[in-house]
Amino acid sequence: MFSKACEYAIRAVLFISQKSKDGKKVGIREIAKGIDSPEHFIAKILQDLRRKGLVQSQKGPAGGFYLDKESMNYSLADVVRVVDGDSLFSGCGLGLKQCSEKKPCPLHHTFKQIRGDIYHMLESAKLGEFNKQLEKNVLFLKGE
Amino acid sequence: MFSKACEYAIRAVLFISQKSKDGKKVGIREIAKGIDSPEHFIAKILQDLRRKGLVQSQKGPAGGFYLDKESMNYSLADVVRVVDGDSLFSGCGLGLKQCSEKKPCPLHHTFKQIRGDIYHMLESAKLGEFNKQLEKNVLFLKGE
DNA sequence: TGAATAAAAGACTTTTTTGTCTTTTATTTT
């Protein structure tokens, strides 16, 4: 469904969100540990997200990644779009270059529905909204 | 969503279904052209599907791939399971090794719903059911 | 039986994705 990079991205962004809800910045090592991902790999992904403005960062001592007020309101759909592009939301399920209402693949109509559901779910999920549940250990960002 | 191999597999299987509904067998070259896929690549995938019994084949002159009565009633979910495994139906959307009702990722509950929808859609889509619409050019298996 | 045909099998290459390592740049603190 998502690429590995995108899975890490979502987990990382939610991790940062939780940590930075009370003004804290969080380093890449702590993020990698917190979401159980390769450190340098998630670092690159976060650099992308930063360039696009989805997360903020600061170099040097006491630096790290954080989310400002505005970023808290970005959605998971925004993250997915940056990392995986929007093929999940708009591409043909069977990989046809041309697939449309007029020339649909056999799964076109059913997929339209499902992709819509996925989109709305991700669009309505704001980065900040999981903080409380994560803190309470009702939701988790890594296995085991 | 699906791997390239799986996209080709679904398209190929529906192509064969359509051709073999009146007893015809269809060669790998014709399949590759019919669904716009690399010839040797789809050949391998079909060999897998044949070993698993989802499609049938015959060597030699007038040979080719076909679907018997039983195979016509397999579903797209069966094809997906053979080619991509069942991670689409059961894996965690955020890639956690352990993700369950008791220890859910932030997307666990919403994803459960969506994956169920995908599964039911694929499970209820039998290989033979698109034949008429494909023949009438209401549905298509390649772009352009 | 021999030639032609078509799938099966296996080795191989290319591309993409994932992951690692090292160096550089910016910032803070002493």
Add this chain to the structure above:
DNA sequence: AAAATAAAAGACAAAAAAGTCTTTTATTCA
């Protein structure tokens, strides 16, 4: 200003996915 810290950047390496090419095996038909 110097040392320490942490992100940024870029070059590599490994693994997986996608795609190609050649040889083998089975079947039919003349």
